[in-house]
Amino acid sequence: MRTILFVIALLFAAPAAAAAAPPKPLFAADDTIHIMIQGPISTLARNRSSEARPGTLTIGAETLPVTLAVRGITRRSADICGFPPIRVEFTRPPAPASLFAGQKRLKLVTHCRSQESFQQYLLLEYAAYRMYQQLTPLSFRVRLADVDYRQPDGKPFVQRLGFFLEDTSDVAKRNGLKELHAPELIPVTTLSPVGAARYAMFQHMIGNHDWSMRAGPKGDDCCHNAKLIGALGLASGAVIPVPYDFDFSGLVDTPYATPPDVLHINDVRQRFYAGYCMHNVEAAAIAAQMRAKRPQLLAALASTPGLQPQTIARAQSYLDGFFRGVSTDAAVAMLLKRCLN
Numbered sequence: 001m002r003t004i005l006f007v008i009a010l011l012f013a014a015p016a017a018a019a020a021a022p023p024k025p026l027f028a029a030d031d032t033i034h035i036m037i038q039g040p041i042s043t044l045a046r047n048r049s050s051e052a053r054p055g056t057l058t059i060g061a062e063t064l065p066v067t068l069a070v071r072g073i074t075r076r077s078a079d080i081c082g083f084p085p086i087r088v089e090f091t092r093p094p095a096p097a098s099l100f101a102g103q104k105r106l107k108l109v110t111h112c113r114s115q116e117s118f119q120q121y122l123l124l125e126y127a128a129y130r131m132y133q134q135l136t137p138l139s140f141r142v143r144l145a146d147v148d149y150r151q152p153d154g155k156p157f158v159q160r161l162g163f164f165l166e167d168t169s170d171v172a173k174r175n176g177l178k179e180l181h182a183p184e185l186i187p188v189t190t191l192s193p194v195g196a197a198r199y200a201m202f203q204h205m206i207g208n209h210d211w212s213m214r215a216g217p218k219g220d221d222c223c224h225n226a227k228l229i230g231a232l233g234l235a236s237g238a239v240i241p242v243p244y245d246f247d248f249s250g251l252v253d254t255p256y257a258t259p260p261d262v263l264h265i266n267d268v269r270q271r272f273y274a275g276y277c278m279h280n281v282e283a284a285a286i287a288a289q290m291r292a293k294r295p296q297l298l299a300a301l302a303s304t305p306g307l308q309p310q311t312i313a314r315a316q317s318y319l320d321g322f323f324r325g326v327s328t329d330a331a332v333a334m335l336l337k338r339c340l341n
Helices: 002-011 041-046 116-135 168-174 193-206 277-292 294-302 309-325 329-336
Strands: 033-038 053-059 062-070 086-090 105-109 142-150 156-165 178-180 226-230 240-243
Touching (some): 041 062, 041 156, 105 116, 116 142, 116 156, 116 193, 116 277, 116 309, 168 226, 193 240, 277 294, 277 329, 294 309, 309 329
Parallel strands (some): 033 142
Antiparallel strands (some): 033 053, 086 105, 142 156
């Protein structure tokens, strides 16, 4: 018990190893922004190449020159999404007074398909980011946007909700750390025990199996749906994984999501704990923290603008299954017996 209490104290300790920076203006508030993105939108939707194309981003009276490019992996496929995720890159620095001050390249998570159900999936994914923020500042901030997409001649194309994702380097700077880059595979001993346990337990809560804290896609850098930050480079026990991309989770439950074949489970809503056994003490402490923060976690979901009551109810019911599974220290101990060696 003393060890777990010590780990719980570590969870709330300041993570910074250097002077932390405040969030940049775009990610300093949570209200929904209204923007217009103008450019070859129909071309981006039709042609999924990475070629950057000129456009503009307008917010209020401010119009900023940008380039727009298709990004992503699964959602980039026209078979999956009728509208792809977009990378917005500013071709000159926004003014210091701009909401986009300090931004260079931003990921914009888009609506994927035109049906209203896909707006609900997007908002559930947005809520997942906000729930992780309740556990730690070592997390991606997000900003919801009502986006009016327009063709180069100003003709309306579509208007849908999306959200911007904070840049990894800014996550690191907010916490007095640095963004880290690693080869395709890193040893498990490289990972921060608290950071890795938190990552794995959160993914278990939302029923996400589409990730790896240690390996990237074949031929690519580490990691799959995790970014790495830290103060000491790739030193042992010092690398903190930060999760992103939750559309394959049971919480979001998109129609295109499927579980990995290696898990031998039938449905993405079926949970499978994939944390490492060497982090079990830390994982038990994280589970206790999550029990204590249950009201804040559920509030982050329920307060998401635009989520329909039936969507919230179904998502809360799914999260209730997790909390039943970690309701006591004994229940957590049983869960952690399924850890990975």
